Amino acid sequence: xSQDHPSHGRPAHDHLVVVGASLAGLRGAEAARKxxxxxxxxxxxxxxxxxxxRPPLSKQVLTGGVAPGATTLPNLEPLDAExxxxxxxxxxxxxxxxVILESGERIAYDRLLIATGARARPWPDAAxxxxxxxxxxxxxxxxxxxxxxxxxxPGRVLVIGGGFIGCEVAxxxxxxxxxxxxxxxxxxxxxxxxxxxxxxVVAALHAARxxxxxxxxxxEALEDDGTGHVVRARLADGRTIAxxxxxxALGAVRNTGxxxxxxxxxxxxGVECDADGHVLDxxxxxDRTIAAAxxxxxxxxxxxxxxxxxxxxxxxxxxxxxxxxRLLAGHSIARAYAEVPAFWxxxxxxxxxxxxxxxxxxxxxxxxxxxxxxxxxALYGRAGRCVAAVSFDSVRWLPAYAAMVAEGAPFPPIRxxxxxxxxxxxxxxxxxxxxx
Amino acid sequence: xxxxxxxRIGPSPSPDFSRAAGGxxxxxxxxxxxxxxxxxxxxxxxxxxxxxxxxxxxxxxxAAARDAIERARVACPVQAILVEDAGNGRP
Numbered sequence: 001x002s003q004d005h006p007s008h009g010r011p012a013h014d015h016l017v018v019v020g021a022s023l024a025g026l027r028g029a030e031a032a033r034k035x036x037x038x039x040x041x042x043x044x045x046x047x048x049x050x051x052x053x054r055p056p057l058s059k060q061v062l063t064g065g066v067a068p069g070a071t072t073l074p075n076l077e078p079l080d081a082e083x084x085x086x087x088x089x090x091x092x093x094x095x096x097x098x099v100i101l102e103s104g105e106r107i108a109y110d111r112l113l114i115a116t117g118a119r120a121r122p123w124p125d126a127a128x129x130x131x132x133x134x135x136x137x138x139x140x141x142x143x144x145x146x147x148x149x150x151x152x153x154p155g156r157v158l159v160i161g162g163g164f165i166g167c168e169v170a171x172x173x174x175x176x177x178x179x180x181x182x183x184x185x186x187x188x189x190x191x192x193x194x195x196x197x198x199x200x201v202v203a204a205l206h207a208a209r210x211x212x213x214x215x216x217x218x219x220e221a222l223e224d225d226g227t228g229h230v231v232r233a234r235l236a237d238g239r240t241i242a243x244x245x246x247x248x249a250l251g252a253v254r255n256t257g258x259x260x261x262x263x264x265x266x267x268x269x270g271v272e273c274d275a276d277g278h279v280l281d282x283x284x285x286x287d288r289t290i291a292a293a294x295x296x297x298x299x300x301x302x303x304x305x306x307x308x309x310x311x312x313x314x315x316x317x318x319x320x321x322x323x324x325x326r327l328l329a330g331h332s333i334a335r336a337y338a339e340v341p342a343f344w345x346x347x348x349x350x351x352x353x354x355x356x357x358x359x360x361x362x363x364x365x366x367x368x369x370x371x372x373x374x375x376x377x378a379l380y381g382r383a384g385r386c387v388a389a390v391s392f393d394s395v396r397w398l399p400a401y402a403a404m405v406a407e408g409a410p411f412p413p414i415r416x417x418x419x420x421x422x423x424x425x426x427x428x429x430x431x432x433x434x435x436x
Numbered sequence: 437x438x439x440x441x442x443x444r445i446g447p448s449p450s451p452d453f454s455r456a457a458g459g460x461x462x463x464x465x466x467x468x469x470x471x472x473x474x475x476x477x478x479x480x481x482x483x484x485x486x487x488x489x490x491x492x493x494x495x496x497x498x499a500a501a502r503d504a505i506e507r508a509r510v511a512c513p514v515q516a517i518l519v520e521d522a523g524n525g526r527p
Binding site for chain 2: 053055056059060065066067070071072073074075076314315318342343344346349350351353375393395396
């Protein structure tokens with residue numbers, strides 16, 4: 001799976017190692033090349049696959065429109081890299097400047113990009129999580145397994161968790177005309193990201209498409225039939241749901257375990273970075289030979305008063321990966337990474353696209369359109385500033401509001417046109433902090 | 437989307453390092469995409485709009501689709517279509 005690397009004539013000391021054969025890792029390596037890095041590049045990946053695109057995995061891959069193996073990402077710059085796939089990093093020896101693989105092999109680096117991403121949060125009961133028919137959805141192989149399961153037309157699919165993955169899976173089940181129940185402990189879907197006001201708009205869409213939604217409910221146990229295959233879920237209120245296909249969609253945990261003993265500052269929420277993107281040690285000092293990017297990197301976002309965030313967005317993996325690649329190539333970085341967060345989701349025929357972060361938002365206005373028509377744009381405010389905007393099937397309105405988010409423009413927005421009515425400021429309905 | 441290449445449906449053998457010989461790899465930056473649908477006119481077998489704004493696309497077109505994919509890439513008003521085309525020297 002590795003290939004000979006034509007490194008003749010290059011300084012042997014100049015070696016960029018990318019840990020994570022991911023979107024962020026790929027775009028990082030490409031950016032380093034584009035910035036003039038001519039040394040060796042080695043990409044280490046835990047999975048046996050070249051970097052692939054995740055967004056289709058919870059959408060067209062599940063409905064059969066796209067084969068899991070077709071999702072390999074386009075390579076946009078000549079990389080001339082050595083690929084070490086199927087070999088997870090197990091340790092990092094910073095004083096010896098080496099990445100240690102599971103096999104014990106050491107890969108020496110001069111510059112290191114950490115792009116190990118995240119993994120699906122497993123079902124809390126490990127034995128139940130291993131039952132046949134119980135899925136998580138994160139990797140290409142996960143998607144292939146779930147697609148195969150859906151293709152057998154299970155009598156009812158149970159989705160646990162009403163976040164984006166849970167909603168997209170439920171929508172895909174309805175596209176396939178499969179009965180599906182979605183259980184969410186909160187009051188509606190997407191509550192943590194959109195708040196309950198807009199979450200309930202999305203919930204109504206899924207309800208209208210036939211998704212059986214159970215809010216304020218909790219799955220207490222997954223039970224098998226004695227053969228090791230799930231047959232029912234038991235809810236906290238004692239009711240049961242008969243199902244042979246369960247999708248656990250409880251969010252993600254960052255892949256930082258391999259950093260134990262490295263002296264870097266990290267936890268399940270990411271590895272700590274400074275504003276430039278260099279990683280920090282446990283004393284808060286940057287290691288200028290190492291950068292991190294994508295889901296795994298937690299950094300102070302200048303747009304949000306330096307609040308430390310780790311973002312699981314496709315566009316962020318691209319932009320921060322490229323930023324880190326340029327940084328490691330020795331390109332002078334004029335300013336800290338400050339890309340405005342942005343993501344999209346398509347579910348049940350509608351597309352919502354968001355810019356900014358809604359965390360801590362205390363107010364909401366419908367700035368364009370009308371939720372009753374299904375096409376509208378909502379703007380979130382926090383302490384009198386615009387912090388996020390989301391469009392529902394009305395993306396062409398979004399750039400103007402993205403600019404207001406990027407500027408931290410006053411909220412509610414000042415509008416002077418005589419034909420525009422006053423905006424009604426609504427409570428967005430986020431769960432209390434201790435419930436988030 | 438109606439898959440233009442039905443034999444691609446279903447899990448592919450893994451590990452999967454290769455594409456169809458001479459084939460392309462396509463990804464669309466759906467943050468940038470504003471559903472102008474020019475790609476759907478340029479390469480209707482490979483780009484389909486579902487609903488108002490959900491773009492479904494073929495991420496692994498065969499070499500036979502090269503000209504159509506290139507027309508779509510160039511036609512995109514927001515330049516959201518990313519293509520790797522080894523057969524065409526890109527990159």
